Amino acid sequence: MPNETHVFFLVKRTQFWLDVISKIVRDRPDVRLVVVDIGNFDYPRQPPWRVPRESYFRPGAVFRMFEKIGAEYFDGRRFKSEPKQLDPEEIWKLRVAVESSLISAMRKSLARPGKHSGLLQKLADRLVTTQSERVFALAVDALREFSPSHVFIVNGRFAGEQACVLAARRREIEITFLEINGIFANLFARPYRIQDRVASQQHALLVGENLSKANLRDSADRWVTQQREKNSVTNPFNKLWVDSSGSWNSPRESLALFATSSRDEYESLDIDWKEASWENQLDSFQAVWDKIKSSELTPVLRVHPNLLNKQPMSGLREIFEIKRFMRKNPDFVVVWPSSRVSTYDLISYSDVVIVQNSTVGLEASIRGIPVICTDSCGYDLVADVYSIHGPSDLDKLKPPFTADKSGAEIFVAAQYALDERIERNEAGVDIHNHSRVLLLILSVLDGSLASIVFELRWKAYHFVTLRIFPK
Numbered sequence: 001m002p003n004e005t006h007v008f009f010l011v012k013r014t015q016f017w018l019d020v021i022s023k024i025v026r027d028r029p030d031v032r033l034v035v036v037d038i039g040n041f042d043y044p045r046q047p048p049w050r051v052p053r054e055s056y057f058r059p060g061a062v063f064r065m066f067e068k069i070g071a072e073y074f075d076g077r078r079f080k081s082e083p084k085q086l087d088p089e090e091i092w093k094l095r096v097a098v099e100s101s102l103i104s105a106m107r108k109s110l111a112r113p114g115k116h117s118g119l120l121q122k123l124a125d126r127l128v129t130t131q132s133e134r135v136f137a138l139a140v141d142a143l144r145e146f147s148p149s150h151v152f153i154v155n156g157r158f159a160g161e162q163a164c165v166l167a168a169r170r171r172e173i174e175i176t177f178l179e180i181n182g183i184f185a186n187l188f189a190r191p192y193r194i195q196d197r198v199a200s201q202q203h204a205l206l207v208g209e210n211l212s213k214a215n216l217r218d219s220a221d222r223w224v225t226q227q228r229e230k231n232s233v234t235n236p237f238n239k240l241w242v243d244s245s246g247s248w249n250s251p252r253e254s255l256a257l258f259a260t261s262s263r264d265e266y267e268s269l270d271i272d273w274k275e276a277s278w279e280n281q282l283d284s285f286q287a288v289w290d291k292i293k294s295s296e297l298t299p300v301l302r303v304h305p306n307l308l309n310k311q312p313m314s315g316l317r318e319i320f321e322i323k324r325f326m327r328k329n330p331d332f333v334v335v336w337p338s339s340r341v342s343t344y345d346l347i348s349y350s351d352v353v354i355v356q357n358s359t360v361g362l363e364a365s366i367r368g369i370p371v372i373c374t375d376s377c378g379y380d381l382v383a384d385v386y387s388i389h390g391p392s393d394l395d396k397l398k399p400p401f402t403a404d405k406s407g408a409e410i411f412v413a414a415q416y417a418l419d420e421r422i423e424r425n426e427a428g429v430d431i432h433n434h435s436r437v438l439l440l441i442l443s444v445l446d447g448s449l450a451s452i453v454f455e456l457r458w459k460a461y462h463f464v465t466l467r468i469f470p471k
């Protein structure tokens with residue numbers, strides 16, 4: 001008989017997370033693992049269950065799928081929970097999570113204070129808020145019913161996930177946060193969220209103390225190689241840049257590379273990501289360039305490729321800001337998102353790299369190239385970078401700039417040492433990739449049609465922006 005019960009709050013109905021659940025069962029044979037599915041409350045990401053067609057009763061197929069891997073499955077919709085009162089701090093944290101969900105789902109910034117939001121944003125806000133409150137109520141009831149000693153929560157940043165975090169903390173239950181780590185695309189499993197900038201870097205430093213120089217170098221080389229692969233799982237944009245060496249006709253040495261960050265997503269992160277006083281990243285780039293400007297450096301502005309996936313009006317807003325920046329700085333060479341010029345090639349041509357908080361800074365630092373960060377980022381407490389968070393920090397920029405790549409190597413190697421490789425479950429349970437027609441039917445049956453509209457909208461954004469944005 002199991003000695004204790006653990007609960008896994010399931011949001012993402014993918015093969016990866018099914019295999020993670022199987023691994024937890026395998027690694028903890030004395031534990032009863034209960035999977036509470038809250039996927040239907042994660043608007044607009046509501047993927048239908050892509051289960052084998054073992055019977056006409058699809059819910060039965062889902063139950064049997066989890067039985068095969070040794071877990072108990074409960075549909076969150078079965079908990080007919082009464083609304084629960086949240087205290088002021090819980091209300092605030094849930095509000096931050098709702099805004100984070102909306103920013104990522106709508107692919108644009110929310111209306112600023114004093115500005116009017118659109119009808120779609122208001123409706124989405126109300127729906128996400130209502131659903132997250134329902135998830136909080138059902139999570140409280142589920143934790144009361146199953147009395148777990150431990151819970152697993154994926155990511156924890158978005159509304160439904162944060163509701164589960166609040167429910168677990170209210171009952172003082174230990175949490176393990178899970179995510180696919182972008183460093184090596186392995187499983188991140190820690191007692192802190194993947195977005196916890198300070199805790200993750202402190203942990204990396206502790207782990208790095210016990211790693212050999214050979215281990216550090218091997219991990220760094222492995223990561224750089226994976227980043228450059230055509231179908232890289234750690235960098236989806238790399239396939240745009242394969243065989244791009246002939247696309248760059250400007251200087252191939254002494255570049256000052258300014259790489260923009262995909263900024264909307266960072267607007268919803270915690271306060272320890274917002275230590276800078278700049279109005280925006282282009283203002284910070286302007287100030288840094290005014291300080292380091294030299295006839296020996298060619299300034300290049302690399303616009304983040306994710307701009308192609310943004311809501312078109314949000315993307316156009318950034319395009320207008322960049323063009324205004326170009327008018328002030330005609331000496332800059334601008335590389336637009338649709339360009340086939342490889343960011344990795346640009347890094348290799350650079351004497352210095354300037355970012356707000358992009359991983360481009362980590363990629364440059366690990367090659368021993370000096371990096372200037374104009375805001376807090378996920379590696380700046382470990383890697384050797386110049387942190388220029390406001391005008392008062394500009395005096396730190398005194399050439400020649402130096403760089404010690406060992407810090408970046410420690411950060412990457414620590415992720416490799418901490419993250420877990422996920423193999424296909426031993427029971428051989430697969431989530432099928434159905435045809436588009438069948439997937440549409442299943443979405444209607446599951447009440448998750450919004451997820452199809454959600455994905456189609458992203459594809460439409462990409463199609464439109466490729467044609468209207470500068471080349």
